[in-house]
Amino acid sequence: xxxxxxxxxxxxxxxxxxxxxxxxxxxxxxxxxxxxxxxxxxxxxxxxxxxxxxxxxxxxxxxxxxxxxxxxxxxxxxxxxxxxxxxxxxxxxxxxxxxxxxxx
Amino acid sequence: xxxxxxxxxxxxxxxxxxxxxxxxxxxxxxxxxxxxxxxxxxxxxxxxxxxxxxxxxxxxxxxxxxxxxxxxxxxxxxxxxxxxxxxxxxxxxxxxxxxxxxxxxxxxxxxxxxxxxxxxxxxxxxxxxxxxxxxxxxxxxxxxxxxxxxxxxxxxxxxxxxxxxxxxxxxxxxxxxxxxxxxxxxxxxxxxxxxxxxxxxxxxxxxxxxxxxxxxxxxxxxxxxxxxxxxxxxxxxxxxxxxxxxxxxxxxxxxxxxxxxxxxxxxxxxxxxxxxxxxxxxxxxxxxxxxxxxxxxxxxxxxxxxxxxxxxxxxxxxxxxxxxxxxxxxxxxxxxxxxxxxxxxxxxxxxxxxxxxxxxxxxxxxxxxxxxxxxxxxxxx
Amino acid sequence: xxxxxxxxxxxxxxxxxxxxxxxxxxxxxxxxxxxxxxxxxxxxxxxxxxxxxxxxxxxxxxxxxxxxxxxxxxxxxxxxxxxxxxxxxxxxxxxxxxxxxxxxxxxxxxxxxxxxxxxxxxxxxxxxxxxxxxxxxxxxxxxxxxxxxxxxxxxxxxxxxxxxxxxxxxxxxxxxxxxxxxxxxxxxxxxxxxxxxxxxxxxxxxxxxxxxxxxxxxxxxxxxxxxxxxxxxxxxxxxxxxxxxxxxxxxxxxxxxxxxxxxxxxxxxxxxxxxxxxxxxxxxxxxxxxxxxxxxxxxxxxxxxxxxxxxxxxxxxxxxxxxxxxxxxxxxxxxxxxxxxxxxxxxxxxxxxxxxxxxxxxxxxxxxxxxxxxxxxxxxxxxxxxxxxxxxxxxxxxxxxxxxxxxxxxxxxxxxxxxxxxxxxxxxxxxxxxxxxxxxxxxxxxxxxxxxxxxxxxxxxxxxxxxxxxxxxxxxxxxxxxxxxxxxxxxxxx
Ligand SMILES: Cc1cc2nc3c(=O)[nH]c(=O)nc-3n(C[C@H](O)[C@H](O)[C@H](O)COP(=O)(O)OP(=O)(O)OC[C@H]3O[C@@H](n4cnc5c(N)ncnc54)[C@H](O)[C@@H]3O)c2cc1C
Ligand SMILES: Cc1cc2nc3c(=O)[nH]c(=O)nc-3n(C[C@H](O)[C@H](O)[C@H](O)COP(=O)(O)OP(=O)(O)OC[C@H]3O[C@@H](n4cnc5c(N)ncnc54)[C@H](O)[C@@H]3O)c2cc1C
Ligand code: FES
Numbered sequence: 001x002x003x004x005x006x007x008x009x010x011x012x013x014x015x016x017x018x019x020x021x022x023x024x025x026x027x028x029x030x031x032x033x034x035x036x037x038x039x040x041x042x043x044x045x046x047x048x049x050x051x052x053x054x055x056x057x058x059x060x061x062x063x064x065x066x067x068x069x070x071x072x073x074x075x076x077x078x079x080x081x082x083x084x085x086x087x088x089x090x091x092x093x094x095x096x097x098x099x100x101x102x103x104x
Numbered sequence: 105x106x107x108x109x110x111x112x113x114x115x116x117x118x119x120x121x122x123x124x125x126x127x128x129x130x131x132x133x134x135x136x137x138x139x140x141x142x143x144x145x146x147x148x149x150x151x152x153x154x155x156x157x158x159x160x161x162x163x164x165x166x167x168x169x170x171x172x173x174x175x176x177x178x179x180x181x182x183x184x185x186x187x188x189x190x191x192x193x194x195x196x197x198x199x200x201x202x203x204x205x206x207x208x209x210x211x212x213x214x215x216x217x218x219x220x221x222x223x224x225x226x227x228x229x230x231x232x233x234x235x236x237x238x239x240x241x242x243x244x245x246x247x248x249x250x251x252x253x254x255x256x257x258x259x260x261x262x263x264x265x266x267x268x269x270x271x272x273x274x275x276x277x278x279x280x281x282x283x284x285x286x287x288x289x290x291x292x293x294x295x296x297x298x299x300x301x302x303x304x305x306x307x308x309x310x311x312x313x314x315x316x317x318x319x320x321x322x323x324x325x326x327x328x329x330x331x332x333x334x335x336x337x338x339x340x341x342x343x344x345x346x347x348x349x350x351x352x353x354x355x356x357x358x359x360x361x362x363x364x365x366x367x368x369x370x371x372x373x374x375x376x377x378x379x380x381x382x383x384x385x386x387x388x389x390x391x392x393x394x395x396x397x398x399x400x401x402x403x404x405x406x407x408x409x410x411x412x413x414x415x416x417x418x419x420x421x422x423x424x425x426x427x428x429x430x431x432x433x434x435x436x437x438x439x440x441x442x443x444x445x446x447x448x449x450x451x452x453x454x455x456x457x458x459x460x461x462x463x464x465x466x467x468x469x470x471x472x473x474x475x476x477x478x479x480x481x482x483x484x485x
Numbered sequence: 486x487x488x489x490x491x492x493x494x495x496x497x498x499x500x501x502x503x504x505x506x507x508x509x510x511x512x513x514x515x516x517x518x519x520x521x522x523x524x525x526x527x528x529x530x531x532x533x534x535x536x537x538x539x540x541x542x543x544x545x546x547x548x549x550x551x552x553x554x555x556x557x558x559x560x561x562x563x564x565x566x567x568x569x570x571x572x573x574x575x576x577x578x579x580x581x582x583x584x585x586x587x588x589x590x591x592x593x594x595x596x597x598x599x600x601x602x603x604x605x606x607x608x609x610x611x612x613x614x615x616x617x618x619x620x621x622x623x624x625x626x627x628x629x630x631x632x633x634x635x636x637x638x639x640x641x642x643x644x645x646x647x648x649x650x651x652x653x654x655x656x657x658x659x660x661x662x663x664x665x666x667x668x669x670x671x672x673x674x675x676x677x678x679x680x681x682x683x684x685x686x687x688x689x690x691x692x693x694x695x696x697x698x699x700x701x702x703x704x705x706x707x708x709x710x711x712x713x714x715x716x717x718x719x720x721x722x723x724x725x726x727x728x729x730x731x732x733x734x735x736x737x738x739x740x741x742x743x744x745x746x747x748x749x750x751x752x753x754x755x756x757x758x759x760x761x762x763x764x765x766x767x768x769x770x771x772x773x774x775x776x777x778x779x780x781x782x783x784x785x786x787x788x789x790x791x792x793x794x795x796x797x798x799x800x801x802x803x804x805x806x807x808x809x810x811x812x813x814x815x816x817x818x819x820x821x822x823x824x825x826x827x828x829x830x831x832x833x834x835x836x837x838x839x840x841x842x843x844x845x846x847x848x849x850x851x852x853x854x855x856x857x858x859x860x861x862x863x864x865x866x867x868x869x870x871x872x873x874x875x876x877x878x879x880x881x882x883x884x885x886x887x888x889x890x891x892x893x894x895x896x897x898x899x900x901x902x903x904x905x906x907x908x909x910x911x912x913x914x915x916x917x918x919x920x921x922x923x924x925x926x927x928x929x930x931x932x933x934x935x936x937x938x939x940x941x942x943x944x945x946x947x948x949x950x951x952x953x954x955x956x957x958x959x960x961x962x963x964x965x966x967x968x969x970x971x972x973x974x975x976x977x978x979x
Contacts, residue, residue, distance in 0.1 A: 003643055003644060003662070003663070003746060003765075003766075004654060004658075004660040004661065004662060004663075005660060005661045005662075005663065005664055005687070006659060006660050007655070007659060007660065007661050007685045007686055007687060008565060008569075008655075008659035008685065009553070009562070009563050009564065009565060009658070009659030010659070011562060011564065012562035012563070013562060027562075028562060029553070029554040029562060029563055029658075030658065031657075031658065034654070034658045034660055037643075038660065041643050041644075041745060041746045042643050042745070042746075043643075046641070046892065047341040047364070047365060048341075048364065048891070048892040049892055051641060051642075052642070052643050052745050052746070053641060053643065053889075054643030054644065054746075055646070055650070056641075056645070056646055056647055056650060056889065056928070057631055057632060057646075057647045057649065057650045057928075058646065058647070058649070058650035058651075058653040058654055058657075059548065059631055059649060059650060059653055060541060060958065061631040061632075061776075061924065061927045061928070062647075062889065062924050062927065062928050063890065063922070063923035063924040063927075063958070063959060064641075064889055064890075064924075064928075066340070066407075066923070066959075072404070072405045073405050074340075074405050074406070074407065076959075078650075078653075079541070081554065093343055143909070143912050146912065146915070150915060255915040255916060256916065259906065259916070263906065339962065340923055340959060377784075383604065383955075384955060385604070386602060386604050386607075386609050386618065386955075387966070389602075389955070389956075390616055390964065390966040391966075393960075393962045393963075393964065394965075394966070396962065397962045397963060403962045404962065404963055405961075405962075405963070406961075406962045407923075407959035407960055407961050407962065408956060408959065408960045408961075408962055409922065409923050409925075409956075409959050410921065410925070410954050410956075411954060411955050411956065412954055
């Protein structure tokens with residue numbers, strides 16, 4: 001269930017993006033944080049404990065809202081705007097431990 | 105009021121060199137006073153890159169470096185923490201055939217010291233480190249080299265010395281040293297306590313890092329020592345892609361990924377704010393990021409979350425000064441590590457302890473004599 | 486490029502700034518386009534200067550007068566009028582917005598631009614992935630403030646947001662942080678944001694104020710006479726009660742409950758009685774903390790400010806810092822609210838003009854000084870009405886996470902203090918990683934100072950100041966240097 005609830009400004013154009021591979025909708029002018037948290041209940045998992053995180057300050061101070069795109073980009077979700085075709089991830093990367101991609 | 109301490113050995117500077125010397129001297133049963141202007145291990149020893157590397161050192165350092173290697177292997181027993189030390193291996197990359205040839209030549213020259221260097225190239229190299237394969241033709245691996253967290257290691261040496269009974273005084277700056285007959289007399293200004301501190305000792309160790317010149321000068325041993333500031337940056341935590349400490353033949357950028365996933369990279373130089381403090385320099389930071397992203401494409405989308413530098417003493421020949429004073433019996437110097445004293449630091453401390461207790465050491469120190477430089481103009485602050 | 490100094494027996498190579506434009510030709514630079522920055526810019530423009538105005542946000546207005554995303558721009562279609570966005574402050578918001586619009590073509594305005602470093606007479610700016618050196622002749626720092634927080638178990642759960650963040654969600658995005666929101670902490674924003682949520686039709690599970698009622702009632706009498714916006718927050722207490730919102734005073738949080746998101750807030754009164762309220766969000770804050778990193782990197786001297794319980798850059802009544810040519814205005818130099826920020830911005834601009842030897846309107850300067858002089862009194866009453874819960878540090882359990890970025894617990898920090906390893910905050914940072922993560926101590930700095938002070942039996946002024954390091958916010962590795970930055974990397978082997 002969504003974490004954020006829309007209470008105003010709902011007449012904006014719909015933007016289409018994907019969240020963990022599934023199609024999702026947001027509104028033009030949403031931040032990535034708003035787009036993700038009106039469709040889900042977290043932005044990412046903490047690198048160390050795997051606990052869910054959903055941002056905290058919404059004003060670029062806490063740095064708790066860094067999310068990944070499928071292309072590997074990292075966005076500060078509260079300060080970036082959603083755009084059509086974005087492919088955002090709230091899962092993955094750390095997979096519980098620190099052994100991820102790569103090798104050697 | 106003036107507090108007085110009498111002891112066998114006074115040590116000026118509580119970095120990894122002074123801290124380990126204190127520890128080994130206590131183990132030998134001497135009374136030791138360690139004096140540190142800041143906090144022990146807060147200067148170069150606590151802010152360095154964390155590379156615990158023998159590979160690539162000049163041959164004259166390798167005996168000490170091997171000795172240090174053994175000490176690093178016993179960290180928990182010695183200082184009560186592993187300080188995130190891992191023997192990850194140190195891989196020196198060759199970007200060209202010529203660089204690879206010089207790595208091969210180094211392996212030949214350093215044979216017999218026990219580094220067990222392994223040259224890996226071509227297909228084998230790419231298979232072993234696919235994450236690096238495209239940017240190097242090959243590399244030289246020192247499998248038992250590694251890296252550690254300097255913020256944890258260096259203070260721990262002084263702490264271990266204190267636990268064995270060394271008197272450790274932090275926030276205590278030595279302002280004056282002289283020799284009064286058979287004893288050294290040190291006067292210290294204290295930040296945390298009222299009044300002066302006077303320390304009298306039979307032996308004096310000058311392990312004051314980039315600031316050692318002041319002590320050397322006081323005994324008529326002016327040495328050319330320059331402060332420089334290696335530039336460091338660390339990224340946010342990233343999924344593990346690198347399990348070796350990386351250097352590049354010919355210099356430039358170097359990097360290691362810590363267990364928590366952060367990538368620590370170094371290269372370029374910062375600038376001095378004053379003789380005690382330095383800052384990363386903007387162009388160096390941006391250049392370092394560019395070079396690091398080129399070497400490690402995994403950093404393409406990553407962010408640097410912190411940059412820093414430190415104050416390190418460099419000598420003209422980039423070898424340290426280690427050994428007895430040539431003017432003053434009972435005085436020993438160890439400084440000027442020129443950007444590479446973290447790994448050998450503990451062995452230098454142990455060697456100083458030997459010199460003090462036994463008057464001699466098996467370690468070859470000839471290359472590190474203080475009188476190898478033409479005298480520098482004396483210091484006038 | 487290098488300069489060699491010999492001091493204290495050490496030869497020092499000092500790098501001089503890269504950009505070597507003659508100082509006279511450089512513009513003044515203002516960081517922050519909130520009330521302080523805008524009023525400063527306005528005054529400089531009136532004197533015929535063309536300041537550079539840098540702000541990380543996409544539109545001007547700052548925190549309190551933050552504008553919704555631009556219609557037709559990257560966003561679009563936000564329609565609420567200012568009266569809906571800013572309530573009683575709509576008039577002031579509009580005046581500040583208009584002031585900037587009026588000078589728009591006479592300032593070099595750089596939105597979406599982060600100042601990430603300050604070094605030797607120049608800022609480093611990051612805009613659209615490019616890093617640019619911006620030399621300045623004079624610098625006005627109007628960097629504002631963000632919420633001050635202390636930790637409690639569960640504070641990292643999705644659904645726990647800062648009070649300011651909860652307001653941003655509403656103002657800037659038309660969203661509530663939950664369906665049923667508990668408001669926790671202290672400070673004027675506590676009641677203000679609860680009021681705004683209730684007005685927006687969101688259920689308010691209660692207001693949980695850390696200040697005991699008697700203390701607040703005493704302080705409030707004085708505050709209500711104050712015309713400033715922050716004081717108005719208190720008017721909302723009555724309104725909330727009248728609308729059936731439970732208001733609890735003298736509260737300490739026990740934990741936010743839930744595994745994947747907030748399900749309830751457990752709390753207690755000072756007498757120990759435990760309670761629990763179900764909610765799907767907690768809006769939390771304990772007043773504000775100033776953004777001081779750039780002042781630190783610019784070399785400004787700091788002093789401990791007892792009112793804000795924080796180290797702040799020194800400034801004189803006009804906003805001059807300890808560094809010639811660097812000025813501080815607004816909440817970035819100490820919390821005093823939006824009205825004071827406007828005054829301080831204008832005053833700092835006058836100081837800059839005075840220092841340039843330009844004529845200034847002496848009557849206006851006197852007027853500003855008079856009004857700014859009253860602010861000290863205001864700050865005192867503010868802190869009396871919303872006192873910092875100084876006992877918090879003593880009650881934080883050892884297993885509570887204090888550093889969100891690095892996952893450090895209170896016990897780890899206390900450990901290095903009690904064992905004598907750290908008697909100072911930067912040392913504690915080095916040993917535990919508290920404050921070393923992405924936020925650079927913005928969220929945990931106050932906690933670390935309080936915990937350390939408590940463990941060492943001293944005050945938060947006795948544990949030193951967390952030093953700022955560049956970049957003050959995460960910098961993309963892929964950031965490309967601007968043409969001004971020449972490659973000057975030394976070769977190093979490690
Ligand atoms: C950024 C950086 C990266 C580095 N990377 C590496 C690396 O990866 N691997 C490696 O092997 N080496 C590295 N080095 C080098 C290494 O850190 C140093 O060579 C080593 O730490 C030197 O140890 P020290 O104890 O001699 O000096 P320091 O740690 O500087 O200790 C000297 C101490 O003396 C104190 N002192 C000075 N004057 C006085 C006085 N008058 N009274 C009291 N106390 C005084 C100082 O406060 C200081 O704490 C790096 C250095 C830096 C700066
Ligand atoms: C959410 C919130 C709500 C508030 N509501 C009220 C209220 O109702 N009443 C009241 O009196 N006070 C309120 N305050 C307090 C508020 O801080 C001040 O009243 C007012 O906004 C201060 O104005 P300022 O110009 O000093 O700073 P701000 O308005 O905070 O503006 C600072 C600006 O600087 C920019 N900035 C900061 N650092 C950098 C950097 N390194 N690079 C680029 N840009 C940077 C920021 O993006 C911001 O736009 C609120 C604060 C917050 C956080
Ligand atoms: S939510 Fe705090 S930085 Fe984005």
